[in-house]
Amino acid sequence: MSIIKAVHLRKRFIVKKKEPGLKGALKGIFAPKKIIINALDDVSFSMKKGEIIGLIGPNGAGKSTTIKILTGILQPLSGEVEVMGLNPQKKRAEVVSRIGVVFGQRSQLYWDIRLGESFELFRRIYRIPDEEYNANLELMDSLLGIRRLIDIPVRQLSLGQRMRGEIVSAVLHSPDILFLDEPTIGLDIQAKRNIRKFIREINQKKKTTIILTTHDLGDVQELCPRLVVINKGKIIEDGALDAIVHRLAPERILQIDTDKVKKDFTYPHCKMIKCEENKMWISFNRENVSASKLIAALSAEVRINDLQVKEPDIEDAIEQIYGEG
Amino acid sequence: MRCAVQSWFEYPLEMLCWIIFIPLYSFGGLLLLKVISTQFSEIGGWTFHGLAFFYGLGIVTHGLHVIFFFAVWHTNYMVLNGEFDRILLYPMNPFFMFIIQSFNIAGYIDITPGIIIFTYACLKLNLDWNAVAILKLIAVLIGGTLIRTGIFMIAGAIGFFRDTRNAVTNFMVDFLAYNTTAFPLNIYPYGIQVILTFLIPVGFINTYPAQDFMGMDNTFSIPINLSLCTLLVGIAFFLLAYGFFRFGLKHYKSTGS
Numbered sequence: 061m062s063i064i065k066a067v068h069l070r071k072r073f074i075v076k077k078k079e080p081g082l083k084g085a086l087k088g089i090f091a092p093k094k095i096i097i098n099a100l101d102d103v104s105f106s107m108k109k110g111e112i113i114g115l116i117g118p119n120g121a122g123k124s125t126t127i128k129i130l131t132g133i134l135q136p137l138s139g140e141v142e143v144m145g146l147n148p149q150k151k152r153a154e155v156v157s158r159i160g161v162v163f164g165q166r167s168q169l170y171w172d173i174r175l176g177e178s179f180e181l182f183r184r185i186y187r188i189p190d191e192e193y194n195a196n197l198e199l200m201d202s203l204l205g206i207r208r209l210i211d212i213p214v215r216q217l218s219l220g221q222r223m224r225g226e227i228v229s230a231v232l233h234s235p236d237i238l239f240l241d242e243p244t245i246g247l248d249i250q251a252k253r254n255i256r257k258f259i260r261e262i263n264q265k266k267k268t269t270i271i272l273t274t275h276d277l278g279d280v281q282e283l284c285p286r287l288v289v290i291n292k293g294k295i296i297e298d299g300a301l302d303a304i305v306h307r308l309a310p311e312r313i314l315q316i317d318t319d320k321v322k323k324d325f326t327y328p329h330c331k332m333i334k335c336e337e338n339k340m341w342i343s344f345n346r347e348n349v350s351a352s353k354l355i356a357a358l359s360a361e362v363r364i365n366d367l368q369v370k371e372p373d374i375e376d377a378i379e380q381i382y383g384e385g
Numbered sequence: 386m387r388c389a390v391q392s393w394f395e396y397p398l399e400m401l402c403w404i405i406f407i408p409l410y411s412f413g414g415l416l417l418l419k420v421i422s423t424q425f426s427e428i429g430g431w432t433f434h435g436l437a438f439f440y441g442l443g444i445v446t447h448g449l450h451v452i453f454f455f456a457v458w459h460t461n462y463m464v465l466n467g468e469f470d471r472i473l474l475y476p477m478n479p480f481f482m483f484i485i486q487s488f489n490i491a492g493y494i495d496i497t498p499g500i501i502i503f504t505y506a507c508l509k510l511n512l513d514w515n516a517v518a519i520l521k522l523i524a525v526l527i528g529g530t531l532i533r534t535g536i537f538m539i540a541g542a543i544g545f546f547r548d549t550r551n552a553v554t555n556f557m558v559d560f561l562a563y564n565t566t567a568f569p570l571n572i573y574p575y576g577i578q579v580i581l582t583f584l585i586p587v588g589f590i591n592t593y594p595a596q597d598f599m600g601m602d603n604t605f606s607i608p609i610n611l612s613l614c615t616l617l618v619g620i621a622f623f624l625l626a627y628g629f630f631r632f633g634l635k636h637y638k639s640t641g642s
C-alpha cells in the first residue's frame with residue numbers, strides 16, 4: 061500500500077517574456093512573447109508509509125512544483141495523484157488536514173504576532189484536541205527547544221529560530237505525512253543538526269512519512285535511505301542513496317594543509333587535482349580507496365597540519381551528466 | 386483578524402490621511418447633490434432628502450463591504466506573491482480563510498459618514514420604521530454589501546488568469562462603484578441603466594432600494610419588491626462571483642522561487 065502515489069505527472073507554466081526597453085514594454089502589452097516551461101515532464105514515484113525520501117535536484121528541477129501538486133496547491137496538467145488514497149485536488153481539505161508542509165523559502169507563520177499565537181491559531185484551525193496539542197508541544201520542546209521562543213514576535217526570530225517555529229507549526233496536528241521543502245536552507249551547522257535530529261525522531265516515534273528536499277547532501281546522507289533525483293522535470297534516479305551517490309558522484313576529495321607540499325605524490329586510483337603553496341587536493345574513488353589508508357600514505361611523506369574529506373557535490377554531478385538545468 | 390488590524394496601526398500617518406480624506410469626500414458628494422437639487426429643483430423625481438437617503442445607503446454598504454470583505458481588494462497582490470499557498474494548506478474553505486485574514490476594523494472611517502448622512506435623511510423623511518421596514522433595511526444592507534463585494538471579487542479574480550495590478554484594478558472598480566452609486570441611475574441614458582441593472586447590478590445597491598422606501602417608480606417596472614429584490618440579486622451575484630473566484634483558484638499558479 062503506498063501512502064503517496066504520483067503517476068505520469070505533468071505541469072506546465074506559461075510565462076511572458078519581458079523584453080528590455082520601451083519598445084519591448086509596448087510589445088509586451090500588445091504581443092507578449094510567451095514561453096512554456098515544462099516544470100514537470102512525466103513524474104512518477106510512490107512512497108510507503110513511514111518512509112523518508114530525499115527529493116533532490118538542481119534549482120528549477122521541479123522539486124517544489126512536485127510538492128505543490130502533492131499538497132493540492134497546484135493542479136497538474138495531467139497525470140494522477142493519490143495521497144493517503146485521496147486526490148489532493150478534489151479532496152483538498154481532507155488531505156491537508158492530515159499533512160504538514162514547510163517551505164523553507166516562505167513563511168507559514170504570521171509575522172506580526174508572537175510565535176505562540178500562531179500556534180494557537182493553528183490549534184483552532186486544525187481543531188487539535190488539548191491533549192494532543194500539549195503532548196506535541198512537549199515533544200517539540202524537547203527536540204527543538206520551542207518553549208523559549210513562544211513569546212517572541214515572529215519577525216524578531218532569527219532564521220534558524222523561525223525555521224524551528226515553521227516546523228513545529230507543521231506538526232502540531234500530528235500529520236501522517238510531512239513535506240519539507242528546503243528546511244535547512246541558509247542555516248548554520250548547529251541549526252541543521254537540530255533539524256536533522258527532529259526529522260529522525262519524528263519519523264521513528266510517530267512513523268511520519270517524510271519528503272525532504274534539500275541542496276545539502278549531508279542532510280540526505282544522514283536521513284534518507286532512499287533518494288529520488290529530479291532534473292528538468294524528469295525523474296532520473298530513484299533508489300538507494302548509497303547506490304546513487306556511488307554511481308553519480310563516486311569521487312571524494314581529500315584536502316590537506318601542510319607546511320610543504322609534495323607535488324609528485326601518487327597513490328593507486330587517486331588523482332592530485334590541485335596544489336597550492338601549502339594545500340593539496342586529492343580526489344579518490346570511495347569504492348577502491350579508503351580515506352584512512354590514503355591519509356596514512358600521505359602522512360608518511362608530508363606533515364599534515366589539518367585535513368578535510370569533502371563529499372562530492374551531487375548537484376554538480378547531475379548537471380555534468382544530464383546537462384545544465 | 387488581529388494581524389490585519391495591527392498592521393493598520395503601524396501606519397498612523399496613512400490612517401490620519403484616511404480619517405480626514407474619506408469623510409471629506411463623502412460629505413463633499415452630499416454637498417454636490419444639494420447644489421444640484423436646489424439648482425434644478427428636482428432630478429429624476431428625487432427630493433434632496435430622498436437623495437440623501439439614497440446616497441447614505443450607498444456609503445453604508447460601501448463601509449460594510451470594506452469592513453468585512455476588504456480582502457477582495459488584494460486578490461491580485463496575493464496571487465502575484467503566492468500568498469494563496471498558505472491559504473490552500475488550511476483544511477478550511479479557502480475563500481473564508483482569505484476573507485477573515487484581512488478583516489478591516491479601519492472600515493469604520495468609511496462607514497461613519499454614511500451612517501450620519503443616512504440617519505439625517507431618515508429623520509427628515511419621517512419614515513415609518515415598522516417591522517417590515519426594518520427587515521427591508523436589513524435585506525437591502527446585506528444585498529448591497531454583497532453586490533459591492535461581488536464586483537471587487539470578480540475584478541480581483543481576473544488576477545488568477547493574467548497578471549494584473551491591484552492599484553489599477555481597484556482604481557477602476559472603485560471609480561465605477563463610487564460613481565454609479567453617487568447619482569441615481571434614472572439620470573443616465575436608458576442603455577446605461579440596462580447595463581447597470583442587469584449586467585453589473587449596481588442599481589440594486591441604492592437606487593432601487595431608495596425608490597422602494599420613497600414609494601417611487603423604477604425604469605424597468607420590476608414586479609418584485611425592490612428591497613427583497615436587492616437581497617436576491619445580492620446573493621445571486623455574490624454566488625456568481627464566488628464561483629468565478631473558485632474557478633480562478635483552480636488556475637492558481639503559485640510562484641517559482
Ligand SMILES: Nc1ncnc2c1ncn2[C@@H]1O[C@H](COP(=O)(O)OP(=O)(O)O)[C@@H](O)[C@H]1O
Nearest residue numbers: 073099119120121122123124125638639640641
Ligand atoms: N508559478 C510559477 N510560474 C512560472 N514558472 C514557475 C512557477 N513555479 C515554478 N516555475 C518554474 O518551473 C520550474 C520548476 O520550478 P520549481 O519546482 O520551483 O523548482 P525547484 O523547487 O526544483 O527549484 C522552474 O523553471 C521554475 O522557474
Ligand SMILES: [Mg+2]
Nearest residue numbers: 123124125642
Ligand atoms: Mg524549490
